[in-house]
Amino acid sequence: MKRSLHLFSAVCLACAVAILAVACSPFPEAKPGRRFQIIWPTEEGDYRIQRVHLDTFTEPHRLKGEVASLIVEPRLGGAGIEGETPVGRFIEASDGTLIPADFITHQGVVVYAHMERLKKFDDALGVGGEGFIWPARIGLRANVVDGQGPLQNNAVYDGTFNALFLVPYTDADLPITLNGGVLAHERFHAIFQYHVLSRLGVKWQAPDEVGHTLLHACGLDEHEPGVLRSTRSFSARSEGGKADREVSKLEYNRFLVRGLNEGFADFWGWVYSGDAGFIRKSLRAAGEVRDLGQPMDPLPSERTIRSSLWRLSNPRARSSLSYTFGSHYARFLRRLAEDRAAGGDERAARLEVARALVRALPKIAAAFEAGFDDEFIAPDVALRPLFEAMADVRASTCLIYDDFVGHGGGRSRPEACPRRPDPEFPSSGTPAAERLESERPAPLEPEAFGPRALEPETLGRPNPPGDER
DSSP states (O other): OHHHHHHHHHHHHHHHHHHTTSEEESSOOOOTTEEEEEEEEOTTSOEEEEEEEESSOOBGGGTBOSSEEEEEEEEEETTEEEEEOOOOOEEEOTTSOEEESSHHHHHHHHHHHHHHHHHHHHHHHTOOOBTTTBSEEEEESOOOEETTEEOOSOEEEETTTTEEEEOOOOSSSOOGGGOHHHHHHHHHHHHHIIIIIHHHGGGGSOGGGSSSOOEEESSOOTTOTTOOOSTTOOOOOOGGGHHHHHSOHHHHHHHHHHHHHHHHHHHHHHHHHOOTTTGGGTOHHHHHHHOTTSOOOOOOOHHHHHHHHHHOOSHHHHHHHHHHHHHHHHHHHHHHHHHHHTTSOHHHHHHHHHHHHHHHHHHHHHHHHHHTTTSOOOTTTTHHHHHHHSSOOOHHHHHHHHHHHOTTOOTTSOTTSOSSOBTTBOOOSSOHHHHHHTTOOSOOOOGGGSGGGGOOEEEEEEOGGGSOO
């Protein structure tokens, strides 16, 4: 826990220094646009102690504001999710800046700050769902138990209660409560719940997931047996046709829905944070598998997925594979954004693809709703709605599509793309992912829509992930 302790020590040191010159204010007055001294991402993507403005954090003494409310050690009670109302403890500097005086307070302020930015992000993209997606309900230091015991080093969105639970973090890297990309990933699950899962009801869940089970874990335990560590984990072997007999349409379609949910959420975390490796900052093993900076692999076929599911009858192994499937989509979406950014506005390109994804969700839900019980839904089910929601489809888009689905494709193929080699769309013989890699733009800046948009003042040293163990 060395690096996590470094983070906490940095917070405590900042508090101790401030105490010499300021008074402790456990119940600070609510003022619009107050500044808080917290750990926050820099332009370079590391984390430092900075001063950040918050506009809607109206009750800091309760870690509550217009866009989110937080509770500590949440539990299931007669009225649903209950927990201790947190007490925000601060030290007020002479210039009015509030400095969290303990780690729970610090985590709460950081989480709220990202929620405030994510609310603006959603509003700009037309996400909708007011009253369901926002305001956010968040539990800190949650005790979530699955079949293997208490969860650690994770973040969990529960669609039943529409709440985000942040469990204890014991690793030696950036705590998940401070990781803006992971928080954005989890908030996307609320968007997917609203636009897709609410239309499917409980049938998208496996039997042991129905009820109060907490779902959609952002990360995977790196020590968990059966975790698949590569997007090339899918097997193309037919296993003598056994997949046809033993993998039902319901099992297969549940897997597809979960994979899309996780892949879209990883993409959302990148769009918000600007960091292709945001998961790795907190969860090294899972982050290596799901790094959006890795090359885009072809989308596995229906037959390949069914064969892989037959080989992996263990529910936890299948769950692990769904993250792998999702990574295919996450990298594909990033490639689309990078392609559209070439020679233009990088931030606008990212937002364009994110906006198209949001607009596509209702049609994706309709496709699953129509065939969930009756057919093996095509793995490229999300592509046609996505392309229909985009402003235009370029020749380079067709090249990326060919590398992702295969030339000729299926019903998802954009109408603007030819179905066979055409002089207008010459093939270089090099995968589009590699061609685009050579022209990849510089890292995209979130500007007004990401965590770095707050233009905080850097006060402290670089974050512990840059330190030596």
